[in-house]
Amino acid sequence: MSAFKVIQPGLLTLIQDRGRFGQHRLGLTNGGPLDSHAFDWANRLCSNDANASALEISIGGLVLEAQTDTYIAITGADMKVTINNSAIELWRTIKVTSGDKINFGFATSGARAYLSVAGGFNIPESFTSTATVTREAIGGINGGKLQAQDLLPCAQTLQRTIFSLPEPEIPDYNLPVTLRVILGYQQATFDAVQQRLFFSSRYQLSDKVDRMGFRLQGQSIQSSIEGILSEGICHGAIQIPADGQPIILMNDRQTIGGYPKIGSVIAQDTAKLSQLMPGAYVNFEQISLEHAHNINHLKTVRDQSITLIEHSA
Amino acid sequence: MKIEIAGENSIIVYFADQTSPQVSAQVQQCMHSVEALLGEHLIDMVPSYASLLVIYNPFTTDHYFVRRCIDKSLSELQALTQKEGNLIELPAYYSTESGPDLAPLAANAKLSIEEVIEIHTQMEYRVYAIGFAPGFAYLGEVDPRIAAPRLSTPRLKVPRGAVAIADRQTAVYPAQSPGGWNLIGLCPTRMFNPQAQPSMPVQVGDRVKFVAIERAQFLDLGGEL
Numbered sequence: 097m098s099a100f101k102v103i104q105p106g107l108l109t110l111i112q113d114r115g116r117f118g119q120h121r122l123g124l125t126n127g128g129p130l131d132s133h134a135f136d137w138a139n140r141l142c143s144n145d146a147n148a149s150a151l152e153i154s155i156g157g158l159v160l161e162a163q164t165d166t167y168i169a170i171t172g173a174d175m176k177v178t179i180n181n182s183a184i185e186l187w188r189t190i191k192v193t194s195g196d197k198i199n200f201g202f203a204t205s206g207a208r209a210y211l212s213v214a215g216g217f218n219i220p221e222s223f224t225s226t227a228t229v230t231r232e233a234i235g236g237i238n239g240g241k242l243q244a245q246d247l248l249p250c251a252q253t254l255q256r257t258i259f260s261l262p263e264p265e266i267p268d269y270n271l272p273v274t275l276r277v278i279l280g281y282q283q284a285t286f287d288a289v290q291q292r293l294f295f296s297s298r299y300q301l302s303d304k305v306d307r308m309g310f311r312l313q314g315q316s317i318q319s320s321i322e323g324i325l326s327e328g329i330c331h332g333a334i335q336i337p338a339d340g341q342p343i344i345l346m347n348d349r350q351t352i353g354g355y356p357k358i359g360s361v362i363a364q365d366t367a368k369l370s371q372l373m374p375g376a377y378v379n380f381e382q383i384s385l386e387h388a389h390n391i392n393h394l395k396t397v398r399d400q401s402i403t404l405i406e407h408s409a
Numbered sequence: 410m411k412i413e414i415a416g417e418n419s420i421i422v423y424f425a426d427q428t429s430p431q432v433s434a435q436v437q438q439c440m441h442s443v444e445a446l447l448g449e450h451l452i453d454m455v456p457s458y459a460s461l462l463v464i465y466n467p468f469t470t471d472h473y474f475v476r477r478c479i480d481k482s483l484s485e486l487q488a489l490t491q492k493e494g495n496l497i498e499l500p501a502y503y504s505t506e507s508g509p510d511l512a513p514l515a516a517n518a519k520l521s522i523e524e525v526i527e528i529h530t531q532m533e534y535r536v537y538a539i540g541f542a543p544g545f546a547y548l549g550e551v552d553p554r555i556a557a558p559r560l561s562t563p564r565l566k567v568p569r570g571a572v573a574i575a576d577r578q579t580a581v582y583p584a585q586s587p588g589g590w591n592l593i594g595l596c597p598t599r600m601f602n603p604q605a606q607p608s609m610p611v612q613v614g615d616r617v618k619f620v621a622i623e624r625a626q627f628l629d630l631g632g633e634l
Contacts, residue, residue, distance in 0.1 A: 117452050117453050118452065119453070120453045120454065120455045120457065120464075121454065121455070121539060121612065121613065122544060122601070122608060122609055123539045123540045123541065123543045123544055123545055123601075124543050134487050152460060155502040186414060195567065198502070222603055223603070223608075231542075232542065232543050234543065234603065235586075278414060278416060278417055279414070280413055280414040280415045280416060280421075281413060281414075281415055281421065309483055310454030311621055324460060325426075325427070325428060325457070325458045325459050325460070326457055326538055326547075327421065327457045327458070327459075327460040327462065328415075328421065328453075328454075328455025328456075328460065328461070328462025328463075329455075330415045330416040330418075330462060331416065332414070332417070333416060338604075339599055350540055350541060351455055351540045352455060352457050352538055352539075352540035352541070353540075353541075359414075360414075360415060360417065360419075362416075363417065381507045383597060385414055385417065385472055387529055388417040389417070389471060392417065392467055392468070393467075393468070396468065
């Protein structure tokens, strides 16, 4: 079989496509890449479909052996990746040959890397998606994270254009992150003082950070209510439990919940958040729904207008 | 009725402060009409006790249009009776063997075990929400005589099929998981089976009645002890 073999799975490596949508009524969450920006570029560098299945590598430690000739691209966090012990460039299409050993160190900048392969990994869909959600045991290979000896099937690909992302477009994960928020849900239960505190304080990522949610610590803010009838939770929603410490709900969140929410962080910024390590600081900025709509459309236009640098093979 | 922004691509509709079979039926009705009105623009929806979260594609539409569709669907809500939704019967083997909290729950309620079973099977429940885990259906409302608070220390392992009570809600655990609800029996019907079509026997808005079965029937129906 034409595939990559997992020699070491690393701390948490997951098969992801863009996510599972339209299944909330069964209680199924979205899954999908935490940093959708880096994920999308990985697929684009391999000239793939936007929804092709790739790997999300958290923190690092993954070792793969190519068992076919193909092309890959690695984007996102810098994990000091080597192929056969030579350092490789990120954000670039790379030719691999059967027998090559791809070795991820640990993140020195950012927290999650993405590895795409030409044509995507061939993983059967469950509920319309290959996205792995370990809590639900759905997607990927048997619903779990990668294990040593797993085989990741993919096509042999002998010809692909080698592209790289222009240097100025490569994200710097050490820059401060501002999370843009649209007020919503129970925002009216946070009075003017609480809202001002929230938007003027700096929050630190706690060590309780996973694909369900990112718990922050800092200035406590209070809602005038303790709980609500459980209701649908959208991606990026900011839940404020009784201790006043915000939790930003991410791709693997539960679909319903009963804590008050002040609003939601836009997906472009949860992507940046997902590249931060515990201890990093963030702050919040309020934007209007109209502004968010513009930001989203402009990002699409901007990304499409970036011309990749073409290299001779 | 109240409509709020939830996020960059989602709007939440609140039908009431409290739930009831009528409110739940309205959520269902609105969900179906919004689904038809939004068509391709719809990404997902989360119906719950008294609210409906509508998630749309902001690259093909905008919140003004979605808002208009929601307004239209709300203006067309019809008076509904609580008899809407399919009636699904779920078999349950109630016993101290299959429900470790049955005896203490009965003792606290000053009822016999037989009375607890009778009260639990008499009621027709409504599926108010699905969440927590795939296929976990929140059923309400449990007769106040057998309502019981969550365990102070949740169990690390609740078996698949466990029939459970927490406050005035009841549910069948769709998979083995940790859980703090009071376990009173086991249901041999799979509440979530990724290989089956449909993968769940119930959906939000359906009505559920439990039917007491004997140990032998439970085993015949594929139940495991």
